[in-house]
Amino acid sequence: MYKVKVYVTLKESVLDPQGSAVKNSLHSLSYNEVEDVRIGKYMELTVQDTENLDQRIKEICEKLLANTVIEDYTYEIEEGVAQ
């Protein structure tokens, strides 16, 4: 069993209105030290042992989890999760 952590973030060039809203809220709460906020998604997949795991995770990310036109993704595969 593997635990796969997937991080999906907006590409640098893409505006992040949700992040801007959070930044403005932080400033209105007097957290002025926060210069920028970018919001993404974090997904944890519990995956059974399978052939070509790395390749299949890549496919999953590109087909379903990330919109590669505007988003980047990275992932980490952790072995041996006892669940």
Added chain:
Amino acid sequence: MYKVKVYVTLKESVLDPQGSAVKNSLHSLSYNEVEDVRIGKYMELTVQDTENLDQRIKEICEKLLANTVIEDYTYEIEEGVAQ
């Protein structure tokens, strides 16, 4: 300048309908090896040097970024981001 990475996840005991929907979609795409999906948020904050950074990040998470009734959060502070 610091880069702070915040991960917000639903507590284990809280149902994750969005994760279930993604899991079902993966199964219908024949990725049957995926046993479970949990969806959370990932946020990157760019923060200026400040006193009590750790304490202030904690406050930010608890006040704004995470709903601590149903969500857990973790964060990592990375030093020296040149942006």
